Amino acid sequence: MVAVKGNQPKLFAQLKALPWAQVPVGDQTRDTGHGRKETRTVKAITIQTPGGLGFPHVQQAVRITRTHTIKGRTTRETAYLTVSLPAEQAQPTDLGAWARSEWHIENRLHYVRDVTLREDAHQTRTGNGPTVFATLRNTPIGYHRTNGATNIAEATRRANRRPHDLIDAVTRRNPTTQ
Template sequence: MGGASSFAAITDWLQDLDEHARTRLGFGDVVPAGTTMWRLLIRLDPALLATVLAGWLHTRAHQSGPPMPHRYRRVIAVDGKTLRGARLGSSRQVHLLSALDTATGIVIAQVTVDTKSNEITSFAPLLDAVEKVLGTLAGVLFIADALHTQTGHADEVTARRAHLLVQVKGNQPTLFKQLKRLPWAQIPVGDRTRDHGHGRRETRTVKAVTVQTPGGIGFPHAKQAARITRTRIAAGKTSRETAYLTVSLPAGQALPAICRPGSAATGTSRTSSTMSAT
């Protein structure tokens, strides 16, 4: 946060502070040596430090930014990344599962996982960490990739009065087949965007439907199925990509524009205005 990326740089940063700033940190006139700072920082509880910093950032963003209109819903994107240049004592790389508040661009919580395949077991602890910062998850929409299309995740999110939007791939073969076989040709286009640049043109088409069958959608608490089709034309060649999603919000609170690239569902600052905050 201060631009220092090593223990020596942290010590230099402290030495450059004025007397008032050093006093606020509890150092007074004496600046600790680099080895002392190292012993201090390695003893910190990383989970507690992350919670404190996330809460501080969340409070600052809430105070400095404009108030969120009532019709907008808080959207949090969940994703995992392996950190470059960071290793634990066993020489294992550090992998974090993080929760990004798309309205502020702040990571408000993160938990350490052993490997990327273990992100699934870290989902509930991440929800706990987010809830600790926000106070409640009621009405929050969580967005995650296909790895987190898990029935346990859907139950956990719903139990906390929140909502879930996830992509469906081969890790849920029955659900994937069900969504793929829906009569998409008869479903009207709900939203369409066109972009061009770098010698490429791309059209994104979104369709969404509430499945009116006795069994509904084969995923717990899912209210709608959505399909996003991306058609790209580059160097005279055309390619097409199709993605399927489910969302636990009903059509009255999540029209197809929520899945539109450029909406909060894909990681920008806020949700579609069609979403209700109730």
């Protein structure tokens, strides 16, 4: 499953131009919480010809529309995705759940890397550097989550004040939680 955004203008335009109005709603979920109401609608189209969108291995095109209502103000957001699985293996219910789990990963890992560890401000862009630094950033996030931290920024500040605790935990034969 690949999300298609404006940085792929040709594919994005192709997906947006598909006959979505004629496609029945495959799945719809409604959630409330945190002072908002959210409705997610999933539509999926099987791509008939191999390479029909000019993107390798696409079996289905997906449109997910998210409608948020917060304090009486409603906003709508549409996301387009391509899927390499045929409809028999990836129903709209599955597609909606998978897309949502991707946002869960985005919020739990990438947001922490971007905001807490300032990944976007880093200058390493070539060779193995980006992969090495991503691994170095993932290590404390995983360490803190394993030790039950829910706020990685707070756990990082606490660890910065007690570096010997981290060294002991990493070098101890039977690590314990903080």
